[in-house]
Amino acid sequence: MGQEVPVLSFDAVVDRLLQKNEPYHEGYLAMYSSWYGGICTDPRAMLIPIDDHLVHRGDGVFEALSCVDGHLYLLDRHLDRLTRSADIAQLMWPVDRQRLIDLVKATVRAAGPKDCLVRLYVSRGPGGFSTDPYECPASQLYIVVTRLKSVPEEKLSRGVTLKSSRIPIKKSYFANVKSCNYLPNVLMTKEARDAGVDFTVSIDDDGFLGEGATENVGIVTRDGRFLVPRFDRILQGTTVTRMLELVQPLVHAGELVEASEAALRPEDAYNAAEMMIFGTTYPVLPVVAYDGRPIGNGSPGPWFRRFRSLMLEDARSGHGVRTPVWDDAHEPRGGNGTTSGQEGGR
Secondary structure, eight states, X not given: OOOOOOOOOHHHHHHHHHHOOOGGGGGEEEEEETTTTEEEOOGGGOOOOTTSHHHHTOOEEEEEEEEETTEEETHHHHHHXXXXXXXXXXXXXXXXXXXXXXXXXXXXXXXXXXXXXXXEEEEOOSSOSSSOGGGOSSOEEXXXXXXXXXXXXXXXXXXXXXXXXXXXXXXXXXXXXXXXXXXXXXXXXXXXXXXXXXXXXXXXXXXXXXXXXXXXXXXXXXXXXXXXXXXXXXXXXXXXXXHHHHTHHHHHTTXXXXXXXXXXXXXXXXXXXXXXXEOSSSOEEEEEEETTEEOTTSSOOHHHHHHHHHHHHHHHHOTTSEEEOOOTTOOOOSOOOEEEOOOOOO
16 A cells, blocks of 8 residues: 555644745745735745646746845836736736836835845736636736845856757747746756756747847857847847947947847857857856857957946946835845845846
Protein backbone atom coordinates (compact mmCIF):
# COMPACT_ATOMS: atom_id res chain seq x y z
CA MET A 1 0.00 0.00 0.00
CA GLY A 2 1.10 3.53 -0.70
CA GLN A 3 1.79 6.13 1.92
CA GLU A 4 -1.36 7.63 3.38
CA VAL A 5 -2.08 11.18 2.24
CA PRO A 6 -3.48 13.45 4.97
CA VAL A 7 -6.62 15.48 4.39
CA LEU A 8 -5.85 18.84 5.97
CA SER A 9 -8.23 21.14 7.76
CA PHE A 10 -8.08 24.88 7.18
CA ASP A 11 -6.22 25.34 10.47
CA ALA A 12 -3.74 22.61 9.53
CA VAL A 13 -3.03 24.35 6.22
CA VAL A 14 -2.42 27.62 8.04
CA ASP A 15 -0.09 25.87 10.49
CA ARG A 16 1.92 24.45 7.61
CA LEU A 17 2.13 27.86 5.96
CA LEU A 18 3.50 29.31 9.17
CA GLN A 19 6.30 26.73 9.08
CA LYS A 20 7.39 27.72 5.57
CA ASN A 21 10.35 30.04 5.88
CA GLU A 22 12.05 29.63 2.53
CA PRO A 23 15.42 31.30 1.79
CA TYR A 24 14.01 33.05 -1.28
CA HIS A 25 11.36 34.71 0.86
CA GLU A 26 14.03 37.15 2.05
CA GLY A 27 13.58 39.20 -1.10
CA TYR A 28 9.77 39.42 -0.92
CA LEU A 29 8.85 42.69 0.76
CA ALA A 30 5.15 43.44 0.24
CA MET A 31 2.12 42.42 -1.81
CA TYR A 32 -1.17 44.15 -2.50
CA SER A 33 -4.02 41.83 -3.41
CA SER A 34 -7.43 43.03 -4.51
CA TRP A 35 -8.59 39.51 -3.61
CA TYR A 36 -7.48 40.13 0.00
CA GLY A 37 -8.42 43.78 -0.11
CA GLY A 38 -5.13 45.03 1.29
CA ILE A 39 -1.36 44.74 1.65
CA CYS A 40 0.52 41.92 3.34
CA THR A 41 4.21 41.91 4.19
CA ASP A 42 4.59 38.25 5.23
CA PRO A 43 5.84 36.25 2.21
CA ARG A 44 3.94 33.21 3.40
CA ALA A 45 0.68 35.04 2.75
CA MET A 46 1.62 36.22 -0.75
CA LEU A 47 -0.71 33.78 -2.47
CA ILE A 48 -3.06 33.78 -5.46
CA PRO A 49 -6.17 31.57 -5.76
CA ILE A 50 -5.51 28.45 -7.85
CA ASP A 51 -8.69 29.12 -9.84
CA ASP A 52 -7.53 32.58 -10.89
CA HIS A 53 -7.12 32.33 -14.67
CA LEU A 54 -3.72 33.98 -14.20
CA VAL A 55 -2.52 30.75 -12.55
CA HIS A 56 -3.97 27.96 -14.69
CA ARG A 57 -4.18 29.72 -18.08
CA GLY A 58 -1.62 32.53 -17.94
CA ASP A 59 -4.63 34.77 -18.51
CA GLY A 60 -3.35 38.12 -17.34
CA VAL A 61 -0.95 40.94 -18.16
CA PHE A 62 1.88 42.45 -16.17
CA GLU A 63 4.57 45.08 -15.90
CA ALA A 64 7.81 45.35 -13.91
CA LEU A 65 9.39 48.67 -13.01
CA SER A 66 12.03 49.93 -10.66
CA CYS A 67 11.81 52.29 -7.75
CA VAL A 68 15.07 54.22 -7.49
CA ASP A 69 15.84 56.44 -4.53
CA GLY A 70 12.16 56.59 -3.63
CA HIS A 71 10.95 57.38 -7.15
CA LEU A 72 9.12 55.09 -9.56
CA TYR A 73 11.07 55.15 -12.82
CA LEU A 74 9.10 55.38 -16.10
CA LEU A 75 5.85 54.63 -14.27
CA ASP A 76 3.58 56.34 -16.80
CA ARG A 77 5.16 54.46 -19.69
CA HIS A 78 4.75 51.14 -17.93
CA LEU A 79 1.10 51.94 -17.19
CA ASP A 80 0.54 52.99 -20.80
CA ARG A 81 1.87 49.62 -21.96
CA LEU A 82 -0.14 47.80 -19.31
CA THR A 83 -3.22 49.54 -20.70
CA ARG A 84 -2.38 48.45 -24.24
CA SER A 85 -1.78 44.88 -23.11
CA ALA A 86 -5.04 44.79 -21.15
CA ASP A 87 -6.95 46.20 -24.13
CA ILE A 88 -5.60 43.53 -26.48
CA ALA A 89 -6.29 40.82 -23.90
CA GLN A 90 -9.76 42.32 -23.37
CA LEU A 91 -9.17 42.62 -19.63
CA MET A 92 -11.05 45.11 -17.49
CA TRP A 93 -8.99 47.03 -14.95
CA PRO A 94 -10.24 46.40 -11.40
CA VAL A 95 -9.37 50.01 -10.47
CA ASP A 96 -8.83 53.23 -12.37
CA ARG A 97 -5.36 54.53 -13.20
CA GLN A 98 -5.04 57.02 -10.35
CA ARG A 99 -6.17 54.44 -7.81
CA LEU A 100 -3.62 52.00 -9.23
CA ILE A 101 -0.86 54.59 -8.79
CA ASP A 102 -1.95 55.19 -5.21
CA LEU A 103 -1.92 51.44 -4.52
CA VAL A 104 1.56 51.06 -6.02
CA LYS A 105 2.88 53.84 -3.81
CA ALA A 106 1.20 52.41 -0.72
CA THR A 107 2.65 48.96 -1.39
CA VAL A 108 6.16 50.35 -1.90
CA ARG A 109 5.85 52.33 1.33
CA ALA A 110 4.73 49.18 3.16
CA ALA A 111 7.77 47.36 1.75
CA GLY A 112 10.15 50.00 3.13
CA PRO A 113 13.29 50.28 0.96
CA LYS A 114 13.60 53.25 -1.39
CA ASP A 115 15.23 51.04 -4.02
CA CYS A 116 13.08 48.08 -5.04
CA LEU A 117 11.39 46.29 -7.93
CA VAL A 118 7.63 46.57 -8.47
CA ARG A 119 5.53 44.07 -10.42
CA LEU A 120 1.94 44.75 -11.43
CA TYR A 121 -0.41 41.93 -12.45
CA VAL A 122 -3.92 42.34 -13.82
CA SER A 123 -5.63 38.96 -13.96
CA ARG A 124 -8.92 37.67 -15.31
CA GLY A 125 -9.65 36.62 -11.74
CA PRO A 126 -10.90 33.49 -9.95
CA GLY A 127 -14.07 31.70 -10.93
CA GLY A 128 -13.32 28.35 -12.57
CA PHE A 129 -10.83 26.19 -14.42
CA SER A 130 -11.94 26.35 -18.05
CA THR A 131 -10.80 28.72 -20.79
CA ASP A 132 -14.10 30.62 -20.56
CA PRO A 133 -13.26 34.19 -19.44
CA TYR A 134 -16.89 34.82 -18.52
CA GLU A 135 -16.75 32.39 -15.62
CA CYS A 136 -14.63 34.95 -13.73
CA PRO A 137 -16.86 37.47 -11.91
CA ALA A 138 -14.19 40.18 -11.67
CA SER A 139 -10.62 40.91 -12.69
CA GLN A 140 -8.01 41.20 -9.94
CA LEU A 141 -4.94 43.31 -9.24
CA TYR A 142 -1.79 42.06 -7.56
CA ILE A 143 1.18 44.33 -6.79
CA VAL A 144 4.38 42.68 -5.60
CA VAL A 145 7.44 44.54 -4.30
CA THR A 146 10.77 42.72 -4.08
CA ARG A 147 14.33 43.73 -3.40
CA LEU A 148 16.08 45.34 -6.34
CA LYS A 149 18.92 43.04 -7.33
CA SER A 150 22.14 44.67 -8.40
CA VAL A 151 24.17 43.28 -11.28
CA PRO A 152 27.34 41.40 -10.25
CA GLU A 153 30.34 43.61 -10.85
CA GLU A 154 31.95 41.11 -13.19
CA LYS A 155 29.01 41.47 -15.59
CA LEU A 156 29.85 45.15 -15.89
CA SER A 157 33.63 44.84 -15.98
CA ARG A 158 33.89 41.67 -18.09
CA GLY A 159 30.60 41.74 -19.99
CA VAL A 160 27.98 39.08 -20.76
CA THR A 161 27.59 36.41 -23.40
CA LEU A 162 24.71 35.90 -25.82
CA LYS A 163 23.55 33.26 -28.28
CA SER A 164 20.82 33.00 -30.88
CA SER A 165 17.75 31.19 -29.59
CA ARG A 166 16.04 28.20 -31.21
CA ILE A 167 12.76 28.99 -29.48
CA PRO A 168 10.25 30.25 -32.09
CA ILE A 169 9.56 33.97 -31.93
CA LYS A 170 6.08 35.05 -30.89
CA LYS A 171 3.70 36.21 -33.59
CA SER A 172 3.39 39.99 -33.70
CA TYR A 173 -0.16 40.04 -32.27
CA PHE A 174 1.01 38.36 -29.07
CA ALA A 175 4.54 39.76 -29.09
CA ASN A 176 3.15 43.21 -28.32
CA VAL A 177 1.17 41.97 -25.31
CA LYS A 178 3.08 41.66 -22.04
CA SER A 179 1.13 38.56 -21.15
CA CYS A 180 1.67 36.31 -18.14
CA ASN A 181 1.85 33.39 -20.59
CA TYR A 182 5.66 33.43 -20.61
CA LEU A 183 6.50 29.84 -21.57
CA PRO A 184 8.65 30.85 -24.59
CA ASN A 185 10.53 33.33 -22.40
CA VAL A 186 11.11 30.69 -19.71
CA LEU A 187 12.44 28.27 -22.33
CA MET A 188 14.78 30.94 -23.67
CA THR A 189 16.22 31.49 -20.20
CA LYS A 190 16.59 27.73 -19.71
CA GLU A 191 18.27 27.54 -23.10
CA ALA A 192 20.81 30.14 -22.00
CA ARG A 193 21.55 28.39 -18.72
CA ASP A 194 21.90 25.01 -20.40
CA ALA A 195 24.27 26.46 -23.01
CA GLY A 196 26.43 28.22 -20.42
CA VAL A 197 25.74 31.74 -21.70
CA ASP A 198 24.10 34.67 -19.97
CA PHE A 199 21.28 35.40 -22.43
CA THR A 200 19.65 34.29 -25.65
CA VAL A 201 18.02 36.42 -28.35
CA SER A 202 15.23 35.33 -30.68
CA ILE A 203 15.51 35.27 -34.47
CA ASP A 204 12.39 35.83 -36.56
CA ASP A 205 11.24 33.82 -39.59
CA ASP A 206 13.14 36.13 -41.94
CA GLY A 207 16.41 35.81 -40.04
CA PHE A 208 16.28 39.15 -38.24
CA LEU A 209 17.16 39.78 -34.59
CA GLY A 210 14.25 39.86 -32.15
CA GLU A 211 14.38 40.10 -28.37
CA GLY A 212 15.72 38.37 -25.30
CA ALA A 213 13.68 36.49 -22.72
CA THR A 214 13.15 39.65 -20.67
CA GLU A 215 15.32 42.23 -22.38
CA ASN A 216 16.01 44.07 -25.63
CA VAL A 217 19.27 44.18 -27.57
CA GLY A 218 21.00 46.90 -29.54
CA ILE A 219 24.26 47.53 -31.38
CA VAL A 220 26.58 50.43 -32.12
CA THR A 221 27.99 50.00 -35.60
CA ARG A 222 31.56 50.76 -36.54
CA ASP A 223 30.38 53.90 -38.31
CA GLY A 224 28.60 55.20 -35.19
CA ARG A 225 24.96 54.14 -35.54
CA PHE A 226 22.97 53.01 -32.51
CA LEU A 227 20.45 50.52 -33.87
CA VAL A 228 17.87 48.29 -32.19
CA PRO A 229 15.65 45.57 -33.72
CA ARG A 230 12.35 46.86 -35.08
CA PHE A 231 9.47 46.78 -32.61
CA ASP A 232 6.83 45.44 -35.00
CA ARG A 233 7.65 41.82 -34.09
CA ILE A 234 8.81 42.21 -30.52
CA LEU A 235 7.78 43.87 -27.26
CA GLN A 236 8.82 47.51 -27.20
CA GLY A 237 10.88 47.78 -24.06
CA THR A 238 10.55 50.91 -21.96
CA THR A 239 14.26 50.91 -21.11
CA VAL A 240 15.58 50.63 -24.66
CA THR A 241 13.01 53.18 -25.85
CA ARG A 242 14.23 55.60 -23.21
CA MET A 243 17.82 54.87 -24.25
CA LEU A 244 16.98 55.89 -27.83
CA GLU A 245 15.72 59.19 -26.45
CA LEU A 246 18.65 59.80 -24.13
CA VAL A 247 21.23 59.50 -26.91
CA GLN A 248 19.51 61.96 -29.25
CA PRO A 249 21.72 64.86 -28.02
CA LEU A 250 24.73 62.74 -29.07
CA VAL A 251 23.19 62.42 -32.53
CA HIS A 252 22.58 66.16 -32.73
CA ALA A 253 26.17 66.79 -31.64
CA GLY A 254 27.47 64.47 -34.35
CA GLU A 255 28.95 61.93 -31.94
CA LEU A 256 26.46 59.32 -33.19
CA VAL A 257 25.25 59.20 -36.78
CA GLU A 258 21.77 58.04 -35.80
CA ALA A 259 19.76 56.22 -33.13
CA SER A 260 16.84 54.26 -34.53
CA GLU A 261 15.09 50.96 -35.16
CA ALA A 262 16.43 48.80 -37.97
CA ALA A 263 16.09 45.34 -39.50
CA LEU A 264 19.17 43.70 -38.02
CA ARG A 265 20.60 40.28 -38.74
CA PRO A 266 22.99 38.37 -36.46
CA GLU A 267 25.79 39.25 -38.90
CA ASP A 268 25.22 42.93 -38.15
CA ALA A 269 25.83 42.21 -34.49
CA TYR A 270 28.88 40.03 -35.18
CA ASN A 271 30.48 42.96 -37.02
CA ALA A 272 29.37 45.70 -34.61
CA ALA A 273 31.71 47.86 -32.58
CA GLU A 274 29.61 47.14 -29.49
CA MET A 275 26.47 45.23 -28.53
CA MET A 276 24.33 45.82 -25.46
CA ILE A 277 21.35 44.42 -23.57
CA PHE A 278 18.70 46.69 -22.04
CA GLY A 279 16.29 45.85 -19.22
CA THR A 280 14.51 47.24 -16.19
CA THR A 281 16.93 46.02 -13.53
CA TYR A 282 20.37 46.38 -15.18
CA PRO A 283 19.62 48.76 -17.03
CA VAL A 284 22.44 48.31 -19.59
CA LEU A 285 24.87 45.41 -19.98
CA PRO A 286 27.74 44.98 -22.46
CA VAL A 287 27.70 41.91 -24.71
CA VAL A 288 31.28 40.77 -25.31
CA ALA A 289 30.51 37.55 -27.22
CA TYR A 290 27.59 36.53 -29.43
CA ASP A 291 27.24 33.01 -30.83
CA GLY A 292 30.81 32.38 -29.74
CA ARG A 293 32.17 35.37 -31.70
CA PRO A 294 33.79 38.29 -29.90
CA ILE A 295 32.03 41.63 -30.26
CA GLY A 296 34.44 44.49 -30.92
CA ASN A 297 37.61 43.73 -29.01
CA GLY A 298 35.81 41.25 -26.73
CA SER A 299 35.49 43.58 -23.74
CA PRO A 300 33.04 46.28 -22.58
CA GLY A 301 33.48 49.37 -24.70
CA PRO A 302 33.20 53.15 -24.27
CA TRP A 303 29.67 53.38 -25.68
CA PHE A 304 28.43 50.93 -23.06
CA ARG A 305 29.93 53.00 -20.27
CA ARG A 306 28.45 56.18 -21.69
CA PHE A 307 25.00 54.66 -22.25
CA ARG A 308 24.94 53.18 -18.76
CA SER A 309 25.93 56.50 -17.23
CA LEU A 310 23.12 58.28 -19.09
CA MET A 311 20.56 55.72 -17.98
CA LEU A 312 21.61 55.66 -14.33
CA GLU A 313 21.58 59.44 -14.15
CA ASP A 314 18.12 59.50 -15.74
CA ALA A 315 16.79 57.04 -13.16
CA ARG A 316 18.20 59.18 -10.33
CA SER A 317 17.26 62.63 -11.56
CA GLY A 318 15.59 62.49 -14.99
CA HIS A 319 12.98 65.20 -15.53
CA GLY A 320 9.45 63.98 -16.16
CA VAL A 321 10.18 60.25 -15.84
CA ARG A 322 10.25 59.86 -12.04
CA THR A 323 7.23 59.63 -9.74
CA PRO A 324 7.87 60.19 -6.00
CA VAL A 325 6.57 57.54 -3.63
CA TRP A 326 7.14 59.30 -0.36
CA ASP A 327 6.04 62.78 0.70
CA ASP A 328 6.05 64.70 3.96
CA ALA A 329 3.27 62.48 5.30
CA HIS A 330 5.12 59.26 4.55
CA GLU A 331 8.70 58.74 5.65
CA PRO A 332 10.65 55.71 4.35
CA ARG A 333 11.84 52.98 6.62
CA GLY A 334 14.66 50.48 6.14
CA GLY A 335 17.74 50.52 3.92
CA ASN A 336 18.07 50.53 0.18
CA GLY A 337 16.98 46.91 -0.14
CA THR A 338 19.58 46.02 -2.76
CA THR A 339 20.99 42.50 -3.01
CA SER A 340 23.31 40.85 -5.48
CA GLY A 341 21.93 38.97 -8.45
CA GLN A 342 20.39 39.61 -11.82
CA GLU A 343 16.87 39.78 -13.11
CA GLY A 344 15.25 40.88 -16.30
CA GLY A 345 12.33 43.05 -17.23
CA ARG A 346 11.87 45.77 -19.75
